[in-house]
Amino acid sequence: MNSRLIKYIILEIIAIIIAIFWLIPLYSMLINGFKTNFEATATPVLFPPKVFTISSYITVWGEMKRPLINSIIIAIPVAFISTIFGEMAAYFFYVTSERMPAVSNTGFSIISLATFIPYQATLLPLIELEASWGLFNSYQGLIFALLIFYMPTAALLMSIFIPVIPKYLIEAARIDKASDWTVFWKVVFPLTIPGFLATMIFVFIESWNNFFMPLVLTSSPSLRLIPVAERAFTGGYGTLYNDSYAAAVIASIVPLVVFIILGRYFIKGLAALGGGAKGV
Amino acid sequence: MVKVKVKDLTKIFKKGKNIVVANDKISLEVDDGATFGILGESGGGKTTLLRQIAGLEIPTDGYIYFDEKVVSAPNKIIVEPENRNISLVFQNWALYPNMTIYDNIAFPLKNIKMPKSEIDKRVTEISETLNIKQVLKHYPREVSGGQMQRAALARALVKNPKLLLLDEPFSNLDAQIRDSARALVRKIQKELSLTTIIVSHDPADIFSIAEDAGVIVRGKFVQIGNVSELYNNPISETVSKLLGDINTVEGEVKEKAIVIGNLAIPFDKKIDLTEVKVGIRPEDMRISQAEIIKNYVNIGKVKVKVSSYSAGIFKLIVSPISDESIEFSVNSETHIRSGIEAFLFIRPEKMKLFDSNGNRIM
Numbered sequence: 001m002n003s004r005l006i007k008y009i010i011l012e013i014i015a016i017i018i019a020i021f022w023l024i025p026l027y028s029m030l031i032n033g034f035k036t037n038f039e040a041t042a043t044p045v046l047f048p049p050k051v052f053t054i055s056s057y058i059t060v061w062g063e064m065k066r067p068l069i070n071s072i073i074i075a076i077p078v079a080f081i082s083t084i085f086g087e088m089a090a091y092f093f094y095v096t097s098e099r100m101p102a103v104s105n106t107g108f109s110i111i112s113l114a115t116f117i118p119y120q121a122t123l124l125p126l127i128e129l130e131a132s133w134g135l136f137n138s139y140q141g142l143i144f145a146l147l148i149f150y151m152p153t154a155a156l157l158m159s160i161f162i163p164v165i166p167k168y169l170i171e172a173a174r175i176d177k178a179s180d181w182t183v184f185w186k187v188v189f190p191l192t193i194p195g196f197l198a199t200m201i202f203v204f205i206e207s208w209n210n211f212f213m214p215l216v217l218t219s220s221p222s223l224r225l226i227p228v229a230e231r232a233f234t235g236g237y238g239t240l241y242n243d244s245y246a247a248a249v250i251a252s253i254v255p256l257v258v259f260i261i262l263g264r265y266f267i268k269g270l271a272a273l274g275g276g277a278k279g280v
Numbered sequence: 281m282v283k284v285k286v287k288d289l290t291k292i293f294k295k296g297k298n299i300v301v302a303n304d305k306i307s308l309e310v311d312d313g314a315t316f317g318i319l320g321e322s323g324g325g326k327t328t329l330l331r332q333i334a335g336l337e338i339p340t341d342g343y344i345y346f347d348e349k350v351v352s353a354p355n356k357i358i359v360e361p362e363n364r365n366i367s368l369v370f371q372n373w374a375l376y377p378n379m380t381i382y383d384n385i386a387f388p389l390k391n392i393k394m395p396k397s398e399i400d401k402r403v404t405e406i407s408e409t410l411n412i413k414q415v416l417k418h419y420p421r422e423v424s425g426g427q428m429q430r431a432a433l434a435r436a437l438v439k440n441p442k443l444l445l446l447d448e449p450f451s452n453l454d455a456q457i458r459d460s461a462r463a464l465v466r467k468i469q470k471e472l473s474l475t476t477i478i479v480s481h482d483p484a485d486i487f488s489i490a491e492d493a494g495v496i497v498r499g500k501f502v503q504i505g506n507v508s509e510l511y512n513n514p515i516s517e518t519v520s521k522l523l524g525d526i527n528t529v530e531g532e533v534k535e536k537a538i539v540i541g542n543l544a545i546p547f548d549k550k551i552d553l554t555e556v557k558v559g560i561r562p563e564d565m566r567i568s569q570a571e572i573i574k575n576y577v578n579i580g581k582v583k584v585k586v587s588s589y590s591a592g593i594f595k596l597i598v599s600p601i602s603d604e605s606i607e608f609s610v611n612s613e614t615h616i617r618s619g620i621e622a623f624l625f626i627r628p629e630k631m632k633l634f635d636s637n638g639n640r641i642m
Contacts, residue, residue: 099338171336172374176388176435177362186387190378 033057033246040241056242057250060233064250066222067229071208072254073139074225078146079204083196086154090162091188093155095170095180108159114152123216130217137219145213150203157202161195162188197265205255226251281475282346282365282442284310284333289342291328302328304499305342310492313473317490317507319480319522325499326479327371330445333477334368335361346443364443367436371448373428375420381407381431382416388439406434410464426457430464437468444469446478450485462488483511483523495519512630517638520559527608528559528634538633541600543580543624545631551641559632565610566625567596576625582608587618598624 028045033056035049043050089111097104126145127136135141165188173183189196214225224232230251233244259266291303302325310316320326331337333344335357344352351359375384382403389399407413410430415423420431429449436444446465450458466489469476478489486493487507494504495518503515514520517528531538531545533554538545540558566576567584585607586597594612599605601621608624616622633642 166374168370168372168374169376171361172368172370173376173387174336174361175334175364175366175368176439177391178387179362179391182391187376187378 029245029248029252032242033249035242035245037240037242040245056240056246060243060246060250063232064226064229064247067224067226068250068254070139070223071226074142074146074214075204075208077143078150078207079200081143082147082151082154082203083158083200085151086156086199087158087162087189087192087196088184089151089155090158091184093159094162111152111155111159114149115156119149120212123212127216136217137223139223142214142217142223142225145217146207146210149213150207153206154199154203157199158192158195161192161199164195165191194265194268197262198268201258201262201266204258208255226254281312281473283312284308284316284443284475284477285345286329286333287343287345289329289332289344290340291325291332291337292340301499303332303339306496306499306501308494308501308504310475310477313475314492315469315476315478315490317478317480317486317493318496319483319486319493320496321522322481324496326481326496327447329496330368330447330477330479333443334366334445335359335364365441366443366445367439367441368445369429369432369436369447369449371451373420373432373449373452375428375432375435377420380417380419381412381423381427384420384431385416385434385438388435392439402438403434406438409468410434425453426461429453429461433465433468437472440472442475444474444476446476446480446489448480448482448485449478451480451482458484459488465489481522486523487511495522513640514632515640517557517559517634517640520632520634524561525609526559526561526632527565528557529606529608531556531558541606542602543582543600545579545626546577546628549642551633553635553641555636556641557634557636557638559634560608560626560630562595562609562611564627564630565608567598567610567612567616567622568625569622571623573625575627577628578623578625580624581621582624584616584618584620584622587616589615598622 024046031048032040032045034052034054035043036051036053036055039049039051089107093104093108126148130136130141130145135144169187169191170183173187178186209227210225211227211231214223214228218224218228230244230247233240233247286306286308289303289306290301293300293302304325306329308316318326318329328337332339332352335352338355338357339352341354343350343354346359346364349359351357351364375381376387379387385403385406386399389402394402403416404413407416410433412423412427412430412434415427415431420428423431429452433449449465450461453461462485468474469489476489478485480486490507492505493507493510494501495510496502497518503510503519510519511523514523520526521528529540531540533547533551533556534544536546536548538547538556538558545558566573567582571578581601582598583601583604584596584598585604588595594615596610596612596616598608598610610624632640635641
């Protein structure tokens with residue numbers, strides 16, 4: 001056998017091992033949800049169920065329905081609004097980078113800071129602010145809080161995608177008497193759709209998975225989001241393992257579906273960075 | 281239309297510790313309805329000058345006037361590009377890839393909120409003139425280079441600009457269609473008597489479009505004038521080369537002649553130099569087996585090294601028989617085989633002399 005083939009086989013084997021490693025949690029989550037509670041506790045976590053049952057899904061569904069709807073109500077507007085505003089901010093930084101570098105650099109530093117600061121650090125003032133505005137324990141309050149944290153993230157990500165657009169297109173549009181609004185919506189936005197979708201998917205999954213914010217910013221059970229509801233199954237008096245696994249599956253379905261449907265745009269968005277604006 | 285006046289325009293780019301003077305105290309005037317060419321090497325500051333006139337770059341110093349109105353001042357854009365009523369055809373045409381050719385052309389009209397029926401009428405009209413009606417529904421990536429160029433031109437003209445700026449608009453075209461594209465631009469420019477400024481490194485663009493031109497070398501205008509005046513009377517070797525093919529070879533000044541190897545060009549004027557550079561364009565030279573050609577002077581025997589053909593003219597590379605390292609490019613009406621020895625003739629009145637720094641002395 002030639003050495004290239006051996007090298008290829010070794011690399012493939014390593015890739016398969018890593019993939020299996022990554023898939024173990026997903027696999028155990030899927031199979032354990034179909035066990036009875038006794039079996040889930042008594043058998044090793046990687047063993048498939050002897051008796052296949054969907055009873056835990058039926059039990060869990062009643063309690064997960066509301067949080068699922070809540071999470072959709074929260075995560076979709078957060079992802080959409082933060083990506084739109086994030087892209088607008090990124091466009092602003094891009095066009096001002098030459099004429100007003102000070103404005104552009106300062107703004108960019110602020111959004112970077114806002115992205116990388118641990119959000120737990122700002123939580124206390126945020127709760128006080130929301131309480132005084134009457135936003136505490138409400139959908140609007142949650143959306144507002146998540147927007148504060150994910151808008152800079154989206155702006156930062158879009159700042160990577162926007163420079164893919166050649167500056168001369170923006171200049172041509174200005175000479176064609178287009179307002180900033182027109183340049184943004186007719187030229188910049190259509191040409192950055194892959195990047196826009198990639199950013200939106202990222203923010204959607206981030207806000208879907210966010211546990212801490214909905215935990216501290218809501219108090220009534222009717223406003224629970226998916227991650228908080230899921231945690232409730234690992235309760236004070238003991239854990240219902242099969243129910244926890246089933247709840248985890250329900251919690252993961254939406255991000256998984258989003259990624260499966262829109263994932264190629266995510267990849268395309270990232271690929272656009274390497275190859276210029278081609279294929280847009 | 282508009283009269284453009286540029287006064288002492290300077291543009292300095294600072295990139296870290298690097299300071300680049302792209303334009304150095306440039307002044308020029310383009311009359312209402314006139315065409316002006318800016319010629320120079322790449323990196324010489326031509327495009328920077330054009331972009332400042334368009335309002336896309338802020339001048340470091342100096343002023344730009346449209347008619348008598350100041351549009352750019354030191355460190356300040358007074359009239360933004362969108363309010364200058366100009367059109368710019370970019371080197372790569374800058375068509376919006378997400379719009380059809382129709383939408384590309386209609387874009388400037390939609391931006392001024394023109395009624396739809398009027399937009400339709402104008403786009404149809406201009407696309408008929410420029411012969412791109414059949415590709416209006418296509419996207420830029422689906423049409424040929426020539427069609428993209430005409431679409432860019434259509435987008436530039438459809439809004440009736442006061443000033444048309446062209447940045448190397450033909451350099452991305454195939455050689456065969458370049459001439460027809462040039463002719464089309466010139467025809468439209470004349471019909472509309474549109475003030476036009478064209479930037480190019482190719483003298484053919486300047487000759488076909490512009491009446492007057494300026495030559496930029498390292499950010500400065502070294503010569504401004506009528507195009508044929510620049511061609512026939514360049515002030516330096518650099519200018520002469522930018523305007524077209526020219527042979528420049530070193531010669532020794534002797535009594536009554538300038539000597540290049542075994543060649544001797546009759547010369548009876550008094551100059552102080554012993555070494556000069558002789559500049560002579562290929563069309564002012566002939567090669568023949570005969571010893572006399574009318575209006576030409578026989579300067580000696582040469583050997584044909586290379587014989588080729590382009591655009592209806594036989595091109596020869598010849599060397600004096602005494603020195604193969606000296607080369608002249610000569611035009612010929614007939615094919616002459618390489619290796620043949622013949623007499624070289626020149627038109628002495630067309631000869632230009634430069635000093636060792638390349639400055640014109642005669």
